[in-house]
Every structure is written in structure tokens, then in C-alpha cells.
Amino acid sequence: MTKKEIVKAISEEIGLTQLKTKEIVQKTFDAIVDTLVRDGRIELRNFGVFEVKKRAARKARNPRTGDKVFVPEKFVVTFKPGKEMEEKVLQLEVQAAQSALAQQQTVQTPIGEANSGGNVSNVESGNMTSRPGQTSYPNSVASLSSHEGHNPG
Numbered sequence: 565m566t567k568k569e570i571v572k573a574i575s576e577e578i579g580l581t582q583l584k585t586k587e588i589v590q591k592t593f594d595a596i597v598d599t600l601v602r603d604g605r606i607e608l609r610n611f612g613v614f615e616v617k618k619r620a621a622r623k624a625r626n627p628r629t630g631d632k633v634f635v636p637e638k639f640v641v642t643f644k645p646g647k648e649m650e651e652k653v654l655q656l657e658v659q660a661a662q663s664a665l666a667q668q669q670t671v672q673t674p675i676g677e678a679n680s681g682g683n684v685s686n687v688e689s690g691n692m693t694s695r696p697g698q699t700s701y702p703n704s705v706a707s708l709s710s711h712e713g714h715n716p717g
Contacts, residue, residue, distance in 0.1 A: 567586075567589065567590075567593075570589060571585045571586045571589050572713070574588075574589065596614065600614055600615075600616055600641060601616075604616040608646070609646065610647075610648045610649075611645075611646050611647050611648070611649060612644055612645040612646045612649055613643070613646070614641060614642070614643050615641070615642050615643075615644070616639050616640070616641055616642075617639070617640055617641075617642050618635055618637060618638075618639055618640075619637060619638050619639070619640055621635060621637040622634075622635050623685045637670055644669050667693070
């Protein structure tokens with residue numbers, strides 16, 4: 565999502581013009597940056613904490629040449645999400661896991677049905693293999709020997 569999309573969504577929700585909303589959003593961002601520069605930390609309840617931290621100088625290695633390189637200290641902005649944000653992101657993880665599980669269950673078929681569907685099954689390991697050119701799924705074992713004697717034509 566871009567700042568423009570944020571402005572559009574907010575302006576539609578609260579009934580302000582996009583120009584006025586853009587000004588408010590920009591002033592909010594400017595205030596966050598100014599506070600970080602001045603105080604080094606800004607805490608937004610139910611959202612998170614932005615903080616300026618100093619990274620120490622260090623010696624590094626150039627991966628191309630292998631030469632040692634001195635990297636000077638620098639200041640970086642870190643963000644630690646608040647509880648509400650973490651909980652909502654965790655819900656995303658749970659939903660993604662449930663979706664993946666449901667999708668995996670629809671893709672897998674019992675071994676007895678696999679032979680009638682045209683797929684070759686590997687009974688010893690329980691893994692499904694597919695014909696050449698078909699989509700292969702995780703945990704599948706594709707071997708040329710399992711396709712010997714098969715005439716697709």
C-alpha cells in the first residue's frame with residue numbers, strides 16, 4: 565500500500581478531501597520523523613515503538629574480493645510492533661496455516677483412489693508420484709522406473 569492509497573482510503577472514510585487528508589497524513593509522518601531525530605524514540609500506543617539505535621563500527625569482508633573493509637558506525641531506525649499489531653499478524657499466520665492445511669488435504673487422495681485416477685502410487689513410502697509433465701507436490705517421489713511400461717498414448 566502506498567501513501568496515496570492510504571490518503572484515498574482515509575479521505576473516503578472520514579469525508580475529507582484527498583488534498584486535506586494528504587496534508588494531515590504528511591504532517592503525521594513529519595512529526596514521527598522529527599520526534600525520532602530529536603528524542604530517538606516514539607511510542608504509539610496499540611501500534612508500536614520506533615527507535616533510533618546506533619550500530620557500532622565493525623570490520624567486514626568484501627564477498628567479491630575477500631578484502632577486509634572497515635564499516636563505520638551508523639544510526640538505524642528500528643520498529644517493534646505493539647501487542648495489537650502482533651496479535652493481528654499472528655492471526656494472519658494462523659489463517660495461512662489453516663489455508664495451507666486445507667489445500668494440502670484437497671490435493672492428497674487416498675492411495676486406493678490414486679490408481680484409479682491415473683497416478684502411480686508408491687505403496688511402501690505412502691508418497692504419490694505423478695506422470696511426467698504433471699504438477700509434482702511436496703513429498704512426492706518421481707522416478708523413471710515407476711513410469712516404465714506406461715504408455716500415455
